[in-house]
Amino acid sequence: MTLSSPLWAAVAALAIGTAALWTNPRRRMNRVLTYVSAYVTFWLVLRHVIVVFPGDLRWMRVAWIASGLFPVGIWLVRDTILRPHVRLIARLGAVRFWWLFPAATSGVALSSWAFTNDGFGSVVYGPGYYTMLFGAIGAQLLLAGTTFRKLRGQIGARRLEMQLLILGGVTAVCFAHGLLGLSVYLGDASLGRTMPLVFVALFGGMVWSLLTTRLLDARHIVTIVVEKAVLVAGVTVFVWGIQQLSLQFFAEWLSYGLSIALGLWFATEVRPWLQEVSQRKTAGEKVRRDAYEIGRRDLPPEAMEAEFVRLLTSWADCERAVILMASQGRLVGGGIEWPLDQPEFKLLHSLRWVTPERLDRGRPRPHGQALKNRLSEGRFGAIVVSGGPSLAFVIALSVPRSCQPYSFPRILKLIALETIIESSLSRAHYVAKVQHAEKLATVGVLGASIAHEIRNPLVSIKTFVQLLPGHYQEQAFRDKFFRLIGDEVGRIDRLTEQLMDLSAPRVLVPKDTDLHELLAASLDLISSKAEDRSVALIRDFEPQLSSVFVDPSAVKQVVMNLAFNAIQAQEHQPSDRWVKFSTRQNANGVELAISDNGPGIAGEVWERLFQPFQTTKSSGFGLGLAICKDILSSLHASITADPPASGCGATFRIILPCQPPTT
CATH class of the missing domain: 1.20.1070 (Rhopdopsin 7-helix transmembrane proteins)
Incomplete structure (x- = not known):
């Protein structure tokens, strides 16, 4: 035959x-x-x-x-x-x-x-x-x-x-x-x-x-074919040229080996350039970089999820993107609740990704129609799920505005995005749980101190209320009573406000910031109070200083808090009152030092300085430095106080980052 x-x-x-x-x-x-x-x-x-x-x-x-x-x-x-x-x-x-x-x-x-x-x-x-x-x-x-x-x-x-x-x-x-x-x-x-x-x-x-269940795009296929053809033709010409040139100097076997080695190197170098020219790699790399940038930011889980939803809808050019996470036997997110015990979700987990076209083209599966109905009800064009042992994380995208289905190359990009998004949101939820646990622990530690701070003004108010019936006719008593009520209620109000500042979650938005401009704006705000107290504000700024990656409003709050503390610490000092602001570049970022000429920090207070309710002032609650430390920690910055020294005032040193933190 x-x-x-x-x-x-x-x-x-x-x-x-x-x-x-x-x-x-x-x-x-x-x-x-x-x-x-x-x-x-x-x-x-x-x-x-x-x-x-x-x-x-x-x-x-x-x-x-x-x-x-x-x-x-x-x-x-x-x-x-x-x-x-x-x-x-x-x-x-x-x-x-x-x-x-x-x-x-x-x-x-x-x-x-x-x-x-x-x-x-x-x-x-x-x-x-x-x-x-x-x-x-x-x-x-x-x-x-x-x-x-x-x-x-x-x-x-x-x-x-x-x-x-x-x-x-x-x-x-x-x-x-x-x-x-x-x-x-x-x-x-x-x-x-x-x-x-x-x-x-x-x-x-x-x-x-x-x-095939992997829907393909003709343009994508043509792009790949042309790209490969150009690569093969270019490598062939390059290898032939190298071989012809090397034959003039080397033996045939050595020339052959040299041309093959250089040809492989040439192919490795040229291939990324061809992908960039054809824009086949650029779009995918950009959306991945954007996803990583969102994941690096210190955002609450809800805010981070909203950022990822905006990124997905922009990338897919669709009206709706939903991120669902497993919670108490259900997939919850975007106003949707899907019970995990339904058989179609077991099929979804086994498939890893699904589109209406995949279900239409593929071999009929049990519960495939039920899964297709889920897609139709939500008007979804693609769903991808996490690859773990259980169905815990799902991303669903609506049909694109162009009405074009999701091709398999786009599904692969979506799977890569799903991995980044799941990792980032899991980390954000974990950090939020840790912070919540820390706050609960702080509440337990602060309970007695809060009760003590609130009880003192309440005892004063109670005493005057008990004496009021017998002394109501006395004008001096009434004046003193009204003044005391206002002062003590104001004291409780200030305590409550500072406690809320300490415990309330902050949404910080770090960005590249000129530290000297930020300090100049802060000093303008405190200059009038410094003049009233006869306190000089001294600037010692390093001329060539890198920008810092911080939230300007948050850092301004910290600077003003430390400056007001320094001014108040010198109230009883007869002369030579000053607060100095110094900036220096160091290996870890930019150092901002705020020092004063006051009495300094007592040794027994210095060790617990940044804990709540640690103060030497008669009018304060000791929450200001704890709030400052909390703000700076959220910005990946740090604050320390120099150890007490005889005859020297207090010096606080803040290290601010110059680059976004890496996860």
Whole structure:
């Protein structure tokens, strides 16, 4: 038995048709592609018979009559894309115009105008042969033109499938007939032997792209093919040039090895550049960088989730993006609650990602229709889930505004984004829980101190209330009573306000900030109070200073708090009152030192200085420094106080970051 390239191609076409039917026998597209694959198998078998009996014109005529049916086959696939619910019999009746091509091809193939036998076993090709070739290619181009016109009114998966039909099916038929013509015209039999393999590769690619659950975009495929072709051509020319040059200096084996090594290096260097030129990598890298930037920011979980939702809707160009997280047996988020005990969610977890097109194209699965109903109810075009042992994190995107489905390359990018988003939100929730636990612990520690601070003014108020009935007629008593009530209530109000500042969550927005400009604005606000207390404000700024990555309002609050403390600490000092602000660049960032000429910090207080309710002032509560430390910790900054020294005032040192923190 003769094994020829058409025979191998026929076996491949038969396997393609069998796989198409096995994938989803209920889907009409799969059945139509199975019929077309059977026709292609028959045509390739005829090409094999021509190879076995090269001079037998009967088989050549039958093969060309069969090739005239290619426009009908491609039209059937196109019509199935446009009208997926029409039965095959009704579809064959609607072919009409396209039946003219097999009829015309049959008429030419049966005449001696196409080819004759020269009497010595060789075939003589006449004008009719080339007429059939150009007619077959022209029919495919006409079919491609009408398909392009119909593309304008199509949206969604149908549009992509019609593009793939042109890219795979029409190109395969045109390429096959072009190689047949060149083989005869140039007298090169190798082109004829290559044709079946190239044809079945293109045809198989078309069938796979129309049936795979991984929806493909024709533009993406063309971009990759052109990119690879340019890369292969460039590397080939580079290797050839290196080899020709190195042969002048080295032995042949060394020249060969050197050219291969440099060729691999050249391919590694050029490939990223080609991806950047084709913009195939740029968009994906940008959205990943944006996701990482959001994850690095110290945001509460709710604010971070809102930022990620905005990023997803912008990237996908859709109206709605929902992030759902498992909570008490349900997936909750974006106003949606899905019970995890439903069987369709087990299917979703096993698939990892799902689109309506994947469910339509794939082999029927139990609970697949229920999952498709979930997509339809939420008007979702894609859902991806975390890859853990349980379904704990889900991202759902609505259909894009362009109505185009999510292609598989975009799904891969969405899966990468899902990993980043899940990691960032999990960390944010963990940090929030830790902070909440710390605040609860702080409440326990502060309970006694708060009770003591509030009890003192309440005792004073209670005492005067008890004495009020017996001394109400005394004007001096009433004046003292009203004054005391106001003072003590104000004291409780200030304590409550500072406690809220300490415990309330802050939403800080760090950005690059000029520290000297920030300090100048802060000093303008405290200069009047400093003048009233005869306190000089001294600036000692380093000229060349890096910008700091902080929240300007929060740092201004810290600076003013420390400055007011320094001014108040020098109230009883007769002269030489000053507060000095110094900036220095160091290895960890920028250091801001605030020092004064007051009495300094007592040794027993210094060790607990930044704990709540630690103060030496009669009018304070000792919460200011605790609030400052809390603010700076949220900004990844630090604050320390120099150890007490005899005859020296207090010095506080703040280290501010110059770059965003890395996770």
